[in-house]
Amino acid sequence: MSQITNAAVAVQVARALEQEITAESWKPGHFIGRRQELATRFGVAPATLGEAIQLLRSRGIVDAKPGPGGGIFVADRSPFTQLSDQLLRLRESAATVTNCLRVLDALDSTVLHDAVEFATDADIADVQRLAGELEAAWGTPAGSTANWALHARIARITPNELLRSLYTNLVDYITVEELDGATAPTTPERLQTHLDFAAAVARRDHGLAESAIQRHRGSSMAAVLP
Numbered sequence: 223m224s225q226i227t228n229a230a231v232a233v234q235v236a237r238a239l240e241q242e243i244t245a246e247s248w249k250p251g252h253f254i255g256r257r258q259e260l261a262t263r264f265g266v267a268p269a270t271l272g273e274a275i276q277l278l279r280s281r282g283i284v285d286a287k288p289g290p291g292g293g294i295f296v297a298d299r300s301p302f303t304q305l306s307d308q309l310l311r312l313r314e315s316a317a318t319v320t321n322c323l324r325v326l327d328a329l330d331s332t333v334l335h336d337a338v339e340f341a342t343d344a345d346i347a348d349v350q351r352l353a354g355e356l357e358a359a360w361g362t363p364a365g366s367t368a369n370w371a372l373h374a375r376i377a378r379i380t381p382n383e384l385l386r387s388l389y390t391n392l393v394d395y396i397t398v399e400e401l402d403g404a405t406a407p408t409t410p411e412r413l414q415t416h417l418d419f420a421a422a423v424a425r426r427d428h429g430l431a432e433s434a435i436q437r438h439r440g441s442s443m444a445a446v447l448p
Contacts, residue, residue, distance in 0.1 A: 232273035233274070235266060236274040236275075239254065239260075239278060239283075243284075248296045254294040257272070279297075283296075285297045319396070322395065326392055327438075330435055331432070332380075333380055334434070335428060335432075336382065336385070337422075338422055338431050346423060349376060349419075349423050349424065350424055352368070352420070355372075357417065365408055367397065370393050370396060372419065416434075416438075419434050
């Protein structure tokens with residue numbers, strides 16, 4: 223393999239190793255190599271190789287075992303870790319706004335009902351504050367950011383770690399990438415729907431939550447579907 227000399231050397235080495243693990247379909251426990259062997263193979267300094275290994279270890283892709291018989295091995299990755307990696311790759315795969323909103327709409331009901339059920343007084347105060355900020359920003363360029371901030375804060379209430387991670391990662395992706403069409407028209411009715419999200423949490427009202435979900439689902443998908 224030719225020597226890698228770009229600035230982000232450790233990142234490149236980590237990506238190359240990850241791609242090799244995937245391409246070869248190596249199973250958990252497969253021996254990848256010893257540190258010095260891998261450093262020589264990639265043409266990098268031991269410290270750089272160490273950084274690459276640390277990147278992969280932090281994502282649960284490899285394990286490093288010291289001593290005789292040690293080295294770098296393929297890690298036994300949990301489904302949750304693999305899902306987190308797939309979310310991190312959203313930008314590279316150029317997910318569309320329609321795909322993102324379909325998933326978020328499918329999760330909204332569980333997210334909001336969990337918030338109604340489990341919100342603390344501090345959660346309620348935050349949600350009400352963000353609802354007020356959304357109302358003030360509605361119809362302005364800041365409205366989209368305020369809208370997604372409210373959605374994300376409600377999602378952070380759920381005790382379901384997988385649901386919370388999936389939902390907030392999708393919201394972060396939409397916000398960072400500023401996807402076209404990610405916010406439906408700023409009608410008074412749609413504003414009221416979002417204010418009802420906050421009110422349902424504050425009142426612990428599952429009935430209002432369900433009503434708001436149904437109104438929200440129809441308007442958000444109508445904005446992006448032909």
